[in-house]
Amino acid sequence: MDWNLVSFVVSSNLRFKVLIELNKGKKTPSELAKITKKSISHVSTSLRELEEKNLVQCLTPERRKGKYYEITDSGRQTLHFISNETKTSTSQE
DSSP states (O other): OOHHHHHHHHTOHHHHHHHHHHHHOOBOHHHHHHHHTOOHHHHHHHHHHHHHTTSEEESOTTOSSSOOEEEOHHHHHHHHHHHHHHTOOOSOO
16 A cells, blocks of 8 residues: 555545545535535645545546546545554445
């Protein structure tokens, strides 16, 4: 496991929450903002950072609004590793 990715995810509570939520299913930035109680701009920044690390991917990159995101296999593996190492529940509930 790439410990730099693990550190990248856990160093931001919002990035970690976004990955957990996307592990439950595809969502838009607006949906994630509502769930996390953070602004859309903060959520969008986190999504962009996670996308740059190939932990999430945008399913509708051509759209300006209402973009859908999903967790990638790499994101799922990283989340699973964090869960196992910290005994934190990151599964679908």
